[in-house]
Amino acid sequence: MDIAQGRRRPRVIIIGGGFGGIAAAQRLRDVDVDVLVVDRHNHYVFQPLLYQVAAATLAPSDIAVPIRWYLRKQDNTRVLLGEVTTINTSERRVTIDGVREEPYDFLVVAAGSRHAYFGHAEWEPNAPGLKSLDDALEVRTRFLAAFEQAEATEDRDERRALQTIVIVGGGPTGAELAGIMVLIARNALRSDFRQIDTAETRVILVEGGARVLPSMPEELSARALDDLRAMGVDVRLNTMVTEVTPTHVRLGDEVVATRTVFWAAGNQASPLGSQLGATVDRAGRVLVEPDLSLAAHPEVFVVGDMAVTVQPDGRAVPGVAQGAMQGGRCAADNIVRTLERRARRAFRYQNRGDMATLGRHRAVADLSGGLRFGGTVAWLLWLFLHIAYLAGFRNRLVVLIQWGWEYLTWQRGVRLLPGQVRRGA
Amino acid sequence: MDIAQGRRRPRVIIIGGGFGGIAAAQRLRDVDVDVLVVDRHNHYVFQPLLYQVAAATLAPSDIAVPIRWYLRKQDNTRVLLGEVTTINTSERRVTIDGVREEPYDFLVVAAGSRHAYFGHAEWEPNAPGLKSLDDALEVRTRFLAAFEQAEATEDRDERRALQTIVIVGGGPTGAELAGIMVLIARNALRSDFRQIDTAETRVILVEGGARVLPSMPEELSARALDDLRAMGVDVRLNTMVTEVTPTHVRLGDEVVATRTVFWAAGNQASPLGSQLGATVDRAGRVLVEPDLSLAAHPEVFVVGDMAVTVQPDGRAVPGVAQGAMQGGRCAADNIVRTLERRARRAFRYQNRGDMATLGRHRAVADLSGGLRFGGTVAWLLWLFLHIAYLAGFRNRLVVLIQWGWEYLTWQRGVRLLPGQVRRGA
Numbered sequence A, B: 001m002d003i004a005q006g007r008r009r010p011r012v013i014i015i016g017g018g019f020g021g022i023a024a025a026q027r028l029r030d031v032d033v034d035v036l037v038v039d040r041h042n043h044y045v046f047q048p049l050l051y052q053v054a055a056a057t058l059a060p061s062d063i064a065v066p067i068r069w070y071l072r073k074q075d076n077t078r079v080l081l082g083e084v085t086t087i088n089t090s091e092r093r094v095t096i097d098g099v100r101e102e103p104y105d106f107l108v109v110a111a112g113s114r115h116a117y118f119g120h121a122e123w124e125p126n127a128p129g130l131k132s133l134d135d136a137l138e139v140r141t142r143f144l145a146a147f148e149q150a151e152a153t154e155d156r157d158e159r160r161a162l163q164t165i166v167i168v169g170g171g172p173t174g175a176e177l178a179g180i181m182v183l184i185a186r187n188a189l190r191s192d193f194r195q196i197d198t199a200e201t202r203v204i205l206v207e208g209g210a211r212v213l214p215s216m217p218e219e220l221s222a223r224a225l226d227d228l229r230a231m232g233v234d235v236r237l238n239t240m241v242t243e244v245t246p247t248h249v250r251l252g253d254e255v256v257a258t259r260t261v262f263w264a265a266g267n268q269a270s271p272l273g274s275q276l277g278a279t280v281d282r283a284g285r286v287l288v289e290p291d292l293s294l295a296a297h298p299e300v301f302v303v304g305d306m307a308v309t310v311q312p313d314g315r316a317v318p319g320v321a322q323g324a325m326q327g328g329r330c331a332a333d334n335i336v337r338t339l340e341r342r343a344r345r346a347f348r349y350q351n352r353g354d355m356a357t358l359g360r361h362r363a364v365a366d367l368s369g370g371l372r373f374g375g376t377v378a379w380l381l382w383l384f385l386h387i388a389y390l391a392g393f394r395n396r397l398v399v400l401i402q403w404g405w406e407y408l409t410w411q412r413g414v415r416l417l418p419g420q421v422r423r424g425a
Helices: A019-027 A047-054 A121-126 A133-152 A156-162 A172-188 A218-231 A271-276 A321-339 A375-389 A396-409 B019-027 B047-054 B121-126 B133-152 B156-162 B172-188 B218-231 B271-276 B321-339 B375-389 B396-409
Strands: A011-015 A034-039 A043-045 A064-066 A077-081 A084-088 A093-096 A100-103 A106-109 A113-115 A164-168 A202-206 A234-236 A241-244 A248-251 A254-257 A260-263 A267-269 A300-302 A353-359 A362-367 A372-374 B011-015 B034-039 B043-045 B064-066 B077-081 B084-088 B093-096 B100-103 B106-109 B113-115 B164-168 B202-206 B234-236 B241-244 B248-251 B254-257 B260-263 B267-269 B300-302 B353-359 B362-367 B372-374
Touching: A011 A019, A011 A100, A019 A034, A019 A106, A019 A321, A047 A133, A047 A172, A077 B133, A084 A271, A106 A271, A106 A321, A121 A260, A133 A156, A133 A172, A133 A260, A133 B077, A156 A164, A156 A254, A164 A172, A164 A254, A172 A202, A172 A218, A172 A353, A202 A248, A218 A234, A218 A353, A218 A362, A218 A372, A271 A300, A300 A321, A353 A375, A362 A375, A372 A375, B011 B019, B011 B100, B019 B034, B019 B106, B019 B321, B047 B133, B047 B172, B084 B271, B106 B271, B106 B321, B121 B260, B133 B156, B133 B172, B133 B260, B156 B164, B156 B254, B164 B172, B164 B254, B172 B202, B172 B218, B172 B353, B202 B248, B218 B234, B218 B353, B218 B362, B218 B372, B271 B300, B300 B321, B353 B375, B362 B375, B372 B375
Parallel strands: A011 A034, A011 A106, A034 A077, A106 A300, A164 A202, A164 A260, A202 A234, B011 B034, B011 B106, B034 B077, B106 B300, B164 B202, B164 B260, B202 B234
Antiparallel strands: A043 A064, A084 A093, A093 A100, A113 A267, A241 A248, A248 A254, A353 A362, A362 A372, B043 B064, B084 B093, B093 B100, B113 B267, B241 B248, B248 B254, B353 B362, B362 B372
């Protein structure tokens, strides 16, 4: 490293205010560096609960806080709302919104990923995914508008298509979304409508592989499959989506008429990864060294689901919140170690466990130490942990009340359609 | 009335799911009629608190509920999401979204009003108003984005313009918005920014008349003026806005550089009023009979701020929530009386009092019976009444916690910018 220490404070730029970027920034709180966090959004989102915003159960503000506010007590940290358009690793600077240049001594790239449509980018307008608050509100709008349109139409086939929701991808997001949507349709919404019976809504969950929640142990996948089917989700395993249009999807040979498709399958890392001069995999993820930096640029780190990190046991670190947070912390640690002229540490992912909640009293948990279980205990643990993790989001109490109320009444809270209705196909 | 009673149930169409329309629908809950409520939005909004959504203090879902959900227990009532495009009073039907026709026996028109720009419609894009949740989110976005842009710029003049907020109109909406915005800028936001001091933000409240809150008694206007000035609002009385551009406003001879103008002056009733064949005033409001119906069409009622209603004492009913709710109830009463072949009743507006809250411990109240006061007592009463009125919105407890937290910490809750940032002018 050739930073002129003592003459000026090293500058650290963090691209992305998600789990990885925020963890890195927080680790640098009391370090003698200048930190700049750049994000396109002004908020830090608790992504594991995005599906509840999409399902109109929580409000956006229940699971998001302004990045600025979250980091307000770090005097060495500035936050800039903007999009990094160029990374120039040889001159060590980034360009923001195409115009503003900011130099760095260390760079942490944590810009996350978007959905991948298996080479069918044309499907995206018909099948929004769930990565940001905006995505969640788009999904919510389509979910609620489908019932409004079904209520308004006199055409039986049209009504059936409007009451058919297809969710592509049987991972945690897809499975949780399918569970909550079927629950809402069969319970909360039922008394609101006169012409349609929302309990007739079909929720189809399509998974290309042989089981849902494929990252979990097989016994929990089986349990989750049973739970989803018991709740009324039509789960299709080993099924590929071969076409998505505004009026139908094709599942193998079957054509399903639907107006509402959601995408929870496949990721494509931020295109910023390709500007780093490093090797990227098919999903656009950057291959990093064990210390999370680039081989050619030890001052540049990539963390979260933009990076491919292989652990000593040969397993890749999953692109989940825990991995991003631990990666962000590790990258920041290594910046500190470099400044202190100490050796860097290799990233070691600590999996504290995976959980997914599917419905009332229905959840599965795979904890570190080999503890695996489902049902009410898993569900209560999920509730407890998510309430606990919302700490600092200061919405804990509000979310607790919201969930308590929803549990007791079977009603769901936030069913607001933004904007005016757009009618028609 | 020529309804063939006994053969089919009379059909009542209510246009608008605001205070007037909802009150009318609720009055008809146990009446042997079919009710159809049509609104462009799916939600019923507690409008008096819209300014708190605009100021990022409350979330949209704190003050709004789905109309459908609100009326879910009325089996005789359908809700349709759509825009009434035509009213055909001679054939007694309305057209929704240009295509769908619905006949009625009775019609209650409660479509509200939008802003009026004194004949300068071109000002609207530069000076959004505050009538709907979408408006409130637009105001919030501009309010928060101005600070983000001020933080990002190096240009002193630009920064000063970005930290200048102009609010046009000194009625309750303008005064409350000015009060809360200055409070947030001087307190809650201060620790979030590094380059700017948000306490230097200028909030200019422009009123064409001689006092703020002109509908209140003079002593309370004076009190509110003192409160606003003590809080740091730059109040300009007897001042006309003569130009609004993206970069400045002209106040008489003075040009004020600003990027952020909000409009709280002047109303224009829904254009539907002009389709009723009745006399409308300059603001597009329909002149109605004492029973709130049209002279030529006793089966058509107009309520809320779309109607001009003169009370026996010669005073016009103000276009506020109370007036709309009482009007909606009266119109529905008169539908019931007509069906029961009883005489209709004339609308009598009961003013239960006016209140406005300007800041912490700062409010003014003008209660029926001549009780007038300001300060902490008025502020507590305002809090109590607004929490009470949020009943049925089921967000009471959540709002109470939110406000309590904000009061104790001086922090404001919901500072989310929707979408990605749009930089530039």
